[in-house]
Amino acid sequence: MNSKTVQVKYCLLGYGYASLIAYDKLVENNNHDDILILKNKNFSPIFTLDHENTSFSPLPIFPVKESELYNSSLFEGVSKQEPISVSFSELTNFDHTEYELKEGSLADFMIKKQGVDKNLCLGLKQWGDTMFSRPFSQVQSKIARHYISKKGNTRVGYIDGKSLFKYAVDKFDPEVLECNGVNEINIEKKEIYTDEYTIKYDKLVSTIPFSILLKLCNLESNHDDSYASAFFYFFKYEDGFKENQIIYDCDLNSDILRVFSLTDNFLLTQLRSDKYGEIPVEKIRDRVYELVPEIEKLEFAQELYVPMAYPLELISGASTLKSLETLKGNDVVPFGRFGQWEYSDLHELDWTLIN
Numbered sequence: 001m002n003s004k005t006v007q008v009k010y011c012l013l014g015y016g017y018a019s020l021i022a023y024d025k026l027v028e029n030n031n032h033d034d035i036l037i038l039k040n041k042n043f044s045p046i047f048t049l050d051h052e053n054t055s056f057s058p059l060p061i062f063p064v065k066e067s068e069l070y071n072s073s074l075f076e077g078v079s080k081q082e083p084i085s086v087s088f089s090e091l092t093n094f095d096h097t098e099y100e101l102k103e104g105s106l107a108d109f110m111i112k113k114q115g116v117d118k119n120l121c122l123g124l125k126q127w128g129d130t131m132f133s134r135p136f137s138q139v140q141s142k143i144a145r146h147y148i149s150k151k152g153n154t155r156v157g158y159i160d161g162k163s164l165f166k167y168a169v170d171k172f173d174p175e176v177l178e179c180n181g182v183n184e185i186n187i188e189k190k191e192i193y194t195d196e197y198t199i200k201y202d203k204l205v206s207t208i209p210f211s212i213l214l215k216l217c218n219l220e221s222n223h224d225d226s227y228a229s230a231f232f233y234f235f236k237y238e239d240g241f242k243e244n245q246i247i248y249d250c251d252l253n254s255d256i257l258r259v260f261s262l263t264d265n266f267l268l269t270q271l272r273s274d275k276y277g278e279i280p281v282e283k284i285r286d287r288v289y290e291l292v293p294e295i296e297k298l299e300f301a302q303e304l305y306v307p308m309a310y311p312l313e314l315i316s317g318a319s320t321l322k323s324l325e326t327l328k329g330n331d332v333v334p335f336g337r338f339g340q341w342e343y344s345d346l347h348e349l350d351w352t353l354i355n
């Protein structure tokens, strides 16, 4: 079958927040028709989920009040919201000496930088006990940037159950080409091949997972591309827990990492993802009643499992680094948390890279 040819200045590969915001940045200096988002039909972004009459952003994605991104034109016309309020339950059932501590591990880093405190307990729940032996260098970097650095990190809450990022991207109307997946990318010819289309581009910005991009471009890699998942139970309730509050659960025996009230009647619990499929709903419901004693008529709504949520190790490895240089030299820009394989938030991305 002959494929149809499409020619554009910028091709944005992947359809998530990073691609949509990149579209907004590019359209400031380019024509709408110069920019094309290439979307794989088989991978839907999780911007919102629905439960009965509630539509909600399932991932706790908050803009940072002090950031350049939040203060940019992206949020023009988006209503203001208060910062989230954060609290911690009492540190219980946690004895770090039960684990063998390896030098250079994430736990070693946290103890040296923050001491033995609630963060170490939460880290153990989020990353599992291998944090006592493996570096998880991406997580170390994130802790240094977000919690040890003195940079402002005030997180702005949801409106009506939705992340402000969702309202920001809803304003855009980019050209989107849907396909069943990319077969190959020829970076010298600057062409992307799908079953139906050949897309010729001047510059390619890719937000799809970095290892997949390298394979499509026939480039070698030898970095550690392991990742952690995220797991959630959502509950509706009648009263007793106002919107935009986060409670971090510092009891090691509880499977909850944090509870976040998306609205006055709907919450998410982020759970230990290493226990995916094994956590009884009743156990979580009982623990939420303990954490928020005023809450009334808690009722399970649904669950969500996100297999690839957090990159764990920084990119190293000679052949991957060489491939990165090759990509750059051929106007291919890996971009975003999964595109760059960096445990980063949207406000930390260098948006000048895409121009």
Ligand SMILES: Cc1cc2nc3c(=O)[nH]c(=O)nc-3n(C[C@H](O)[C@H](O)[C@H](O)COP(=O)(O)OP(=O)(O)OC[C@H]3O[C@@H](n4cnc5c(N)ncnc54)[C@H](O)[C@@H]3O)c2cc1C
Binding pocket: 013, 014, 015, 016, 017, 018, 019, 040, 043, 044, 045, 046, 059, 060, 061, 062, 063, 207, 208, 209, 212, 230, 306, 309, 310, 335, 336, 337, 338, 339, 344, 345, 346, 347
């Ligand atoms: C629990 C949690 C909390 C978070 N909190 C925040 C926060 O507070 N602030 C913040 O800025 N960010 C936060 N994030 C990160 C947030 O998810 C990212 O910043 C944001 O979604 C990145 O957008 P993206 O477009 O780069 O990635 P995505 O939306 O994941 O898009 C990646 C693209 O790759 C495609 N893709 C995925 N897998 C494949 C595959 N196998 N083959 C081909 N294509 C594929 C997808 O379809 C999509 O097009 C959080 C994430 C999690 C899991």
